[in-house]
Amino acid sequence: MTVGFEVRQSDGAARLGDLPVPGFDQPIETPALLPVINPNITMLSAADIVDEFDPEVLITNAYVIYQSDELKSKALSEGVHGLLDVDLPVMTDSGSFQLAEYGSISVGNDEIVTFQSAIGSNIVTPVDLPTPPDAPRSVANEELSTTISRIEAAREHIDTDRLLSGPVQGGGYHELRHRAGMRARQTGADIYPIGAVVPLMEAYRFDTLVDVVVAAKRGLGPDAPVHLFGAGHPMMFALAAALGCDLFDSAAYALYARDGRYLTPTGTYRMDEIDFLPCACPICAQHDAVTLAGNERLLARHNLHVSFAEVRRIKQAIRQGSLFELLDIRSRSHPDLLDGYRRLLQHDTFLERHDRAIKSTFMYVSAESAHRPEVNRHHWRLRDWTVEGDVLLASSGIHLEDRYDVRWEIRPPFGPVPPGLDHTYPLSAEIPDRLDTAAYEQAVEGIRALSHGSTDAHLTLAHGDWPATALDRLPDAIETVRVE
Numbered sequence: 001m002t003v004g005f006e007v008r009q010s011d012g013a014a015r016l017g018d019l020p021v022p023g024f025d026q027p028i029e030t031p032a033l034l035p036v037i038n039p040n041i042t043m044l045s046a047a048d049i050v051d052e053f054d055p056e057v058l059i060t061n062a063y064v065i066y067q068s069d070e071l072k073s074k075a076l077s078e079g080v081h082g083l084l085d086v087d088l089p090v091m092t093d094s095g096s097f098q099l100a101e102y103g104s105i106s107v108g109n110d111e112i113v114t115f116q117s118a119i120g121s122n123i124v125t126p127v128d129l130p131t132p133p134d135a136p137r138s139v140a141n142e143e144l145s146t147t148i149s150r151i152e153a154a155r156e157h158i159d160t161d162r163l164l165s166g167p168v169q170g171g172g173y174h175e176l177r178h179r180a181g182m183r184a185r186q187t188g189a190d191i192y193p194i195g196a197v198v199p200l201m202e203a204y205r206f207d208t209l210v211d212v213v214v215a216a217k218r219g220l221g222p223d224a225p226v227h228l229f230g231a232g233h234p235m236m237f238a239l240a241a242a243l244g245c246d247l248f249d250s251a252a253y254a255l256y257a258r259d260g261r262y263l264t265p266t267g268t269y270r271m272d273e274i275d276f277l278p279c280a281c282p283i284c285a286q287h288d289a290v291t292l293a294g295n296e297r298l299l300a301r302h303n304l305h306v307s308f309a310e311v312r313r314i315k316q317a318i319r320q321g322s323l324f325e326l327l328d329i330r331s332r333s334h335p336d337l338l339d340g341y342r343r344l345l346q347h348d349t350f351l352e353r354h355d356r357a358i359k360s361t362f363m364y365v366s367a368e369s370a371h372r373p374e375v376n377r378h379h380w381r382l383r384d385w386t387v388e389g390d391v392l393l394a395s396s397g398i399h400l401e402d403r404y405d406v407r408w409e410i411r412p413p414f415g416p417v418p419p420g421l422d423h424t425y426p427l428s429a430e431i432p433d434r435l436d437t438a439a440y441e442q443a444v445e446g447i448r449a450l451s452h453g454s455t456d457a458h459l460t461l462a463h464g465d466w467p468a469t470a471l472d473r474l475p476d477a478i479e480t481v482r483v484e
């Protein structure tokens, strides 16, 4: 069946949403983190995780269960919820991760999909073909078609009250990801994982990841709930959410713990290099670094606490319209993450299409702030304004003799502020006195937009030493006056 995913609020392409699951009164509230449960590893059981973290939904691997006679027979008799001893939505993966890792698996699509339905999985995943990002185009094209036909076949083999996951493949080719998104959507699947992006995330190729996700999202359309498969590090959750991903799964909490690594929202520490725990979770409040270093289970619990806290922080940021400020902070954690953020800002029409008009105060905190969708939207709107006569464009502190017909305030990075709108969003922004070059360059883009429709006006810009890189972009017809 197809469920109605409801978006309640958005910020950029990020959204707070509700994903109904048949058989459960409460919808999954997104963005949601799905802890990955490996039923073979009891370091932290599903029931322990539910008790401590109250997740919206879990994910486990049907292929791992199917491979073990003991787990398989218990899952068939008690259901996957009985096997895991939980009563909340459970998503199952199919073995395509193992396919990507080991090159083959010993079960067919119909067989594993039927098994997932038989054990009562709430979200069933077909065996998609995870095309690596650097595979040749012909391979990517062929594999995405196979994946689509497996989604279609899966629908025939599952009970009607199961949700179907429709993975989007296409390798590193934007038009293939776009087409895969459109075709996956046409299958009528219920949620849409963006597949085979783990190699991009492991290699910190966040700029390429952004392109791949944007292309897939364009194909899927705005109403499709999207799962970023394998996005387990909290450092990148804000970027994933800003791209419009609604579900993330985390195996990282356990994998990193086994490897003696401590997650934070801004990066990772090795336990042998950390003396002081920079975290307020109950584990870190009650234990010291030496204790955590010797206890995988405590470390895994800390890792999950920071992961869930980051998801809550992101949800709150979307609620109040400050996700870009959070993303700005997170993108300072690593240059490659900053590259991803900058790449996202270049997708201005994509962001603008989803962004909402009114938020809490716009905070200008970096050169990236100059390229936020609110700034671009203001520039597009300025193209529809017309001014006439002798027009002075000047910042609020600049005063010239009163020989102009009209005065418009200039506020970098927005540029000209239409009369009467200076207290409205986003022009009411908090902006530092010491601005970077990008703010002035974007203000000039605003002036260019206003001059576009104002062919009968004579515009004068009065400025206090704006950088040449900005002034050089002014149309020749605009006069400039430098004011000390």
Ligand SMILES: [Zn+2]
Pocket: 279, 280, 281, 282, 283, 284, 285, 302, 303, 305, 306
């Ligand atoms: Zn902690």
